[in-house]
Amino acid sequence: MESVTVTTVFPDYSSENYPDDGLCDLDPDPMDVITQTYIHSIICALGLIGNTLVITTYIFYKRTKTMTDVYLYNVAVADLIFVLALPFIIYNEQHSWSIGPVACKILRSAYSINLYSGMLLLACVSCDRYVAIVQARRSFGARSRTLIYSRLICSAIWLFAVALTLPTLVYTELFIEQNLGDETVSVMCQLSFSKNETAKLMKVVVPSLQMAIGFLLPLIVMVFCYSSIMYTLLKAQSSQRHKAVRVVLAVVAVFIVCHLPYNVALLIHTLSLFRERSCEAEKIKLHVLAISRSAAYLHCCLNPILYAFIGVTFRNHFWQIMLDIWCFSKKCIFHARSTRRTSDIRMSSDGSNNLTSFSA
Structure with a gap:
């Protein structure tokens, strides 16, 4: 089997440099591109509707009365930012990034900001639920007075997410590649480096930060907090308390299910960087990355669905919004x-x- 040394470009993992005796065409199959375009379009439409309803509910109906409300409102904002960027990403990928280099940088940073802010905010939700239930006696009467702190924490998380996204923002450029076997040219929006040392460093640092801070750290916090919460609920045998955390627990579980496959695939890919591997194996790995990345995008439209079908309060507010829209019409x-x-x-x-x- 033919072996090649493939240097990848994060986050798209397209081919960049190959040895003279081992060319490998890693362009995705046209049918796969069309299928992903339809999937991403559905995600965009559902995410736009759902997250807009969540934000509308918090602004005009429910208000942010607790720390969890503040966190979940910001999660919806983070999801909405990415959902709004997704159709522009899809369009420009199909039209050689005609929108320009500035938009290329901004759009490629949208998912990174969404990932860091969304996961860290959900970790904050689990911590708030832990304090409210496991430490209920100690925190009695204190959480309402610390609502201002939740807004400060959210502001800090947004700043931290932007800081972690800076490498993507700085190094993302419009990249021109000569296609193999013909004279056509592809214009892609990818990380691009002028020095080989910088490329090797950033291609390891960027996915490592995404896996460690954007997934593993929040996962550890969530597992600890919700394990303690479940233990407390089992001892208390209180169905009311269980209902109080059910929607949050479901949101976190769906978030993990959506992101775990992508992070595992990303870890395998990162560990194999700069190693010699077969062209066919590389194609399969990139295909798995593309599928798991679409699953990661899916969380943007699943959170609002969970609010509507599990959260009784949100479901009532959503019906009220529908009635108001009907009345307005x-x-x-x-x-x-x-x-x-x-x-x-x-x-x-x-x-x-x-x-x-x-x-x-």
Whole structure:
């Protein structure tokens, strides 16, 4: 079997340099590209609708009343950022990145920011649930007073996620590659390095940071916190407490299921960097990476579904949003709102129908 030394470019893992006697065409199969485009389009549509509903619920209906609310609101924001970037990534991959180098850098950084911020925020959710349930007596009355700290923690996580994304932002460039066997040229948005030493370092550091800080560290925190929570719930035999953490536990479980295959595939790929390996084995590995990466993208649209079908409060608010949208389309929102026996409606002084505030 033909052996080649393949140097990959993270995060797309396309071919970059080959020895003269071992050329290997790692371009994806056109059918695979079309299939992934459809899958990513579905993820984008569902993620856009779901996360917009979550954010709308928190802003106008539910409000962020607890630390967990603040964290989950920021998770939805992180998912929405990536979902908005995904169609531009899909379009430019099909049209040789006609949007330009600046957009190339920003769009390729969107997933990294989403990964770091989303996973670390879910780790914070597990810590907050741990304090509220396992340390309930010690934390009684204190969590409401520390709501401001949750916003500071979220701000710190966002800054940390941006800092971890800087290598991707700095080194991502439009990369021109001559296709094998013909005279066509491919324009790709990938990490590009001027020095071989820098390339070797960053191709190990970037995926290692993603696996260690973006997955392994939050996973350890979640396993510890939720194991303690489950132990406490079993001793207390309280169904109400179980329901209180069920939605968060489901969200974390889905997040792990989505990201574990990609991180395992990424670890195997990183360990094989700069080693001689067969062309066929490399193609299979890149195919697995592409599939598992799509599964990782899937979490962006699964979190809102979990809120709708498991969280009773969120489900009620979602139905209320649908009713309000229906009322608005029928031009009766003013009448519907005026008949509610709540004090959450603030009408403008001139009697217009503009609704400035919603809460529940």
